[in-house]
Amino acid sequence: MDFMKISTRSVKQGVTEIFPKFILKKSSDLMIRGGDFYAVWREDLGLWSTEEQDVIDMVDQELYKFTEERRKTATDSLVTKYMWDSDSGSIDSWHKYCQKRMRDNFHPLDEKIIFGDTETTKTDYASKKLSYPLRECDISGYEKLISTLYTPEERHKIEWAIGSIIEGDSKYIQKFLVLYGSAGTGKSTILNIIQRLFEGYYSVFDAKALGSSSNSFALEAFKSNPMVAIQHDGDLSRIEDNTRLNSLVSHELMTVNEKFKSTYANKFNAFLFMGTNKPVKITDSKSGLLRRLIDVMPSGKKLDQKDYNDCINKIPFELPGIAYHCHQVYLKNKDAYDNYVPTLMMGATNDFYNFVVDSFSVFKKNDGTTLKTAWEMYKTYCDETKVPYPYSQRAFKEELRNYFWHFEEGFDEETKVRNVYSGFRLDKFEKDMRSEKKDNADKKYVI
Incomplete structure (x- = not known):
């Protein structure tokens, strides 16, 4: 760890303290964001970690190794200032180091999807992996489910969006997907599949907060910079101000205000999926939402309960194949919705x-x-x-x-x-x- 070294000092005759000393430098192993700890590199996993407890464990492990090695030749009594010991003061030094002495130094994490069989390095800036590989396999359960709930045209929109995330292009594409239909038509079913596909890479958000002009903490839901943001039952029928939503979907640099933290600027990569039974408010033909919104309508058809349960039970085993299929759909026509106009939503609002x-x-x-x-x-x-x-x-x-x-x-x-x-x-x-x-x-x- 290039941001710390182990030091010793004699506190009184016959007693030596061993303690961590944190170094003021631009570290390649530690990231600071918003005036506080953001992530640390874990060599053993080949991943970054946003858990502060991992820093404590790693520092204490180094302190333990150093103490045991020093004990072999030491004549003094050794006192080790472990981070886990709140009375030692080491944890206070660490917080002071992160929050007051260091300046922001970070690279956004998890800006691309990492599959389970992919080897990662520090410069991949990954803190997680999916539990499955990307490969072709049987997707009969998914096929039966989605072909019943959605027409081929509407299904293509969903699969195109999923494929763009897998390819890594979603952080450049200025679109978001709204599944619009009455209750019980399969909106949440598809959103649940998307959550399974991107486990660890998604977060939930509040669409109404994004459309509000008074909610200054609306972007807090995106503080982990997810690749996917989902809301099962959203409401954009009464948008007060669409500036924040437009900027978020366009992946523009935005000022983030988190509670109890300093503000910082960040570009968000999230592709938004929202289910709703209320139409999205399109104010006029120049509305920024007009060229960003892709509306999806369920077919209204349903499976009987037994067939539905059978399909849902197969989904966890079909994830590699679903991801592969959607990726191929996207690669066949990356520009499919460049000029898409959501006439359904315009007609409704x-x-x-x-x-x-x-x-x-x-x-x-x-x-x-x-x-x-x-x-x-x-x-x-x-x-x-x-x-x-x-x-x-x-x-x-x-x-x-x-x-x-x-x-x-x-x-x-x-x-x-x-x-x-x-x-x-x-x-x-x-x-x-x-x-x-x-x-x-x-x-x-x-x-």
Whole structure:
């Protein structure tokens, strides 16, 4: 351990003290974060440890070895200041060393998944391993379970997300997954499988706290910098401020405020999974959540209790194969959701989006509109659908621009109109259009 050495001193005639002396230096074996102990390197395990007790045990072991060696030739009485002995003062010296004398010096731990059969070194900055290797094997239980609970399209989203974590790309991908559906449709079943897959690499979080503007300790749940963050029953239907959530999903450098500790800056790697029966609030088409959210809907189908239990009992033995399968799904198309738009959530929470959908055929046929015409359509729509908080004309004008490629504000001499929108953005509705084409194709084959 390069941060300490063993020293001796004569306290009185015939008595020698043996004690640990902690060295002020930039250590490669010890990490300090937030003005306190963070991790220590354990050579015997080939892993870093965040348990302070391990430091105590390691120092005391060195003190014991030194004392026994010294005892062979010593003529004085030896008194060893062990860390475990609170009366010796060694533990107080250690805390003073970490909290007052040392400055922050750390590298985030566990930034990649380590499988059970992988050898690690100090520069891997790993403090844990999974209990299983990554290899292909039978996954019949998982296959039957997920193919019943989710359609192929929705299943792909889940497996793609899991695969990105295994590959290590999730710490760069600015997405989070929300499983949205009624109770008893299989959301927690999948989240439990994800927890088993990443045992030790996940933490739980509070989505409502992330969306609150007043909770200064909302990031404390991420202090261990997990690769995966899960909430089985979250609520993002009333977001006060999405700044913190956007920054977290984007893996930006953020200031962390832990209780009773100094603040520090950190980038979080967590991929967020949340189950909910309430839609995520999408305020407008420029919302940061819009390009980060991947929504997943259960199929509504269920297994009978016996088949469900059989599948669940097989899962622990299928973890290597599930991880391997999801990894392959991700590698086949890493960019699958780069341009994904959560139209389901927009339709559930955004009244303006629903207005554009309602007027879709008109906008598509004319490939444009004027502010005056669209405003009259919007007022009629709000009256008929009882929209509680309709936009003012000024806000309406700006929001509608997000659904057209071009906007001319000036007066057109030829057409004698102003505020003209043109080039209706069909890409905003690609998912709906694909679904419509698929439904028509299915009807054609039925006939």
